[in-house]
Amino acid sequence: MKILIVDDFSTMRRIIKNLLRDLGYTNTHEADDGNSALPLLRSSDFDFLVTDWNMPGMTGIELLKAVRSDDKLRSLPVLMVTAEAKREQIIEAAQAGVNGYVVKPFTAQALKEKIEKIFERVA
């Protein structure tokens, strides 16, 4: 299971990386916004994408839309982990094809649940 974590704050990437490791996922890679994430996704074989929304350069929602419109990546499971909490944002993410949405601040339990749910559906 190869996972890409996209967040502009290195501390948040580190927190997510640690939580994923606790869940048994050790093959994690990092990017700091959509612009650096997209080439990584295209050139490698990631199984799962965890992304923030609000990032300089390319935002998480733009990244999600780019992933869904890319022939190679369109079925990649995407989990959004973000402080963005407006209902219309969550609806927009859902319409753009997000597989899960976790609002910050989040608990390890919430992240675990969402990830397990996504993998259940994908499997």
Next chain:
Amino acid sequence: MSIPDGTQFEGALVEQAKALLVQLESGDSHQAMKTISNLHTSRDQYLFQEVGKLTRSLHTAIQNFHVDSGFDASTLGEMSRMEDASERLNYVITLTERAANRTMDMVEETIPLSNSVGNRARELKPEWERLIRREMKPEEFRVLTHSVTSFLEQASKEASQIDDNLSNILLAQDYQDLTGQVIKKVITLVQEVQDNLVQLVKMAGSVDQIAGIEHAPFDPKPKENPVGAEGPIMNPEKRDDVVTGQDDVDALLSSLGF
């Protein structure tokens, strides 16, 4: 900075308008034209005076905050208060990031230690139980005593390491005091800027009045991209367009068929 008193000007306006009416009714058009010209002059004078006040206030406000460090010779080389505020906020980012990383370093270092103590205790437990049940041969017992001795030594070492790491995590939280002080200073500056802006808007308002300028009505709702990123919501309970937690998100998504 004070709001200019327009009553004097308005009084003069009323008097001259009355005089103008009398002059026109009595057919004294020469005098009437003079009065109209006087009206113009007093309006212009008042306008110049108000624009002058506004300019001075702007000047003072800019000087107060050194918005532009090159504003005049005396402020050259001195950091502008705006720049200073940005610098302070960057310092807050640095401190909080450092504290978060320090804490995570300690946690990452501690988890294997507590895992190791737990794992070794679990390994020893069945052996220890065999000893209690008197199922152990003397040579096995000798091996067990070695294992227990080494476990106790190791556990005590690891426990002190864990203690040290926990104190370091505690100490890493000292940023809160420092960043709190810095942020309070920046809040004071923002309030000063806000007060000054309100004064400027008031002064500009009286200039508008004299000059007869009208603006579109003020819309307190900022025009923004409706689904633009907003960042953390400070008071979710006071808004009905945001979720208040993960349960809300889950409910919303399941209502959408997720």
